[in-house]
Amino acid sequence: KAGVTQTPRYLIKTRGQQVTLSCSPISGHRSVSWYQQTPGQGLQFLFEYFSETQRNKGNFPGRFSGRQFSNSRSEMNVSTLELGDSALYLCASSKRSGSGLEQYFGPGTRLTVT
Amino acid sequence: AQSVTQPDIHITVSEGASLELRCNYSYGATPYLFWYVQSPGQGLQLLLKYFSGDTLVQGIKGFEAEFKRSQSSFNLRKPSVHWSDAAEYFCAVGAETGRRALTFGSGTRLQVQP
Numbered sequence: 206k207a208g209v210t211q212t213p214r215y216l217i218k219t220r221g222q223q224v225t226l227s228c229s230p231i232s233g234h235r236s237v238s239w240y241q242q243t244p245g246q247g248l249q250f251l252f253e254y255f256s257e258t259q260r261n262k263g264n265f266p267g268r269f270s271g272r273q274f275s276n277s278r279s280e281m282n283v284s285t286l287e288l289g290d291s292a293l294y295l296c297a298s299s300k301r302s303g304s305g306l307e308q309y310f311g312p313g314t315r316l317t318v319t
Numbered sequence: 320a321q322s323v324t325q326p327d328i329h330i331t332v333s334e335g336a337s338l339e340l341r342c343n344y345s346y347g348a349t350p351y352l353f354w355y356v357q358s359p360g361q362g363l364q365l366l367l368k369y370f371s372g373d374t375l376v377q378g379i380k381g382f383e384a385e386f387k388r389s390q391s392s393f394n395l396r397k398p399s400v401h402w403s404d405a406a407e408y409f410c411a412v413g414a415e416t417g418r419r420a421l422t423f424g425s426g427t428r429l430q431v432q433p
Contacts, residue, residue, distance in 0.1 A: 209362075238419045248409065248423035261420045295362055299419060306351055306370060308419060310363040 206232060209298050209311035217317045223284040226314045230277050230298030236260075237279040238308060239271060242293040251294075254279050283316075291318045321346040321412050325424035332400050333432045340395040340427050342410030351413035352393040353421070354384055358406045366408075369393060380404070405431045 210229045218224050230237050238261075239251040250263040254273035271281040277298075283290055293315050297308035322345045332338055344350055351370050355363040367378025374386040384395045393410060407428045411421040 211362075236419055238421075240421075247425050248411075248421075250420040250422070253419040263420065297363075297419075306413060306419075307353065307365055307368050308421065309365060310355070312362040 209296055209309055211294075211296050211311040211314050213314060214312065215315045215317075217319060218286050219319055220286055220288060222286050223282060224286060224316060225280050225282045226294055226296075226316070228279045228281075228296030228298075228311060230279070230296075231309055234298035234300055234309075235277050236299045236308075237273060237277065238297045238299070239279070239281050240295045240297065240310075241265075242295060242313070243291070248295075251281065286318045288318050290316065292316060321350070321414065321422045323410050323412050323422055323424035325408075325410055325427050327427045328425070329428045329430065331430040331432060334402050335399050338395075338397045338400045338404070338429070340408050340410075340429070342393045342395065342424060343391050344393060344410070344412045345391065346412055346414075348414075350393075352384075352386060353411040353413065354378065354382070354393075354395050355409045355411060355423075356380075356406045357409065357426075363409065366395070400429075400431055402431045402433065405429055 212227045236255045238253040242248045253261040257273045268284045273279045293313045295313045297310045299308045324343045353368045354366040366382050369376050369386045407426045409426045410424040
């Protein structure tokens with residue numbers, strides 16, 4: 206079974222621009238969560254989507270948003286990029302039912318803001 | 320609010336030696352606990368999980384972890400470390416079913432000496 210895929214793997218943007226990252230979950234998984242990983246703050250939860258609805262949100266400004274499509278694929282968008290948004294953005298998918306509490310992570314998208 | 324503490328930022332062990340990585344959590348109810356491993360430039364790979372039942376859980380790559388409620392701990396162990404185990408290890412706690420907002424520890428970087 207194919208794992209979680211994220212595109213693009215690397216991205217360089219300029220301050221003030223916006224960016225969209227994509228995540229395709231494992232087949233059959235309907236929940237997608239996003240995390241930000243930085244050396245200073247570590248791994249932090251951004252938000253979770255299930256059935257095209259945001260179910261949980263972390264403590265991030267409104268510049269960070271996301272959506273989920275009917276095929277469970279998800280995108281996250283960051284508007285008005287700041288230098289501090291440079292990070293590895295990880296997507297994780299899970300079944301979200303029964304024993305499917307564990308999350309499986311993709312390889313991440315490395316975003317560099319200059 | 321839930322939290323995870325990994326007291327050891329960096330650990331060095333010799334190949335073939337045993338390993339124990341510490342994890343302490345703070346959570347009011349029964350926690351869902353996970354250990355993930357991250358190799359450089361990679362995403363997170365799930366090593367093992369604890370939801371309920373037997374407090375000693377087995378994972379992939381020869382790892383095991385023991386849940387001790389009285390100590391709020393979930394330490395990861397391996398009897399004999401291989402050079403390929405060098406990576407960063409993250410302990411995480413999840414809330415009750417329906418919430419996928421994992422809280423991660425700051426990680427422990429494992430170095431393996433030949």
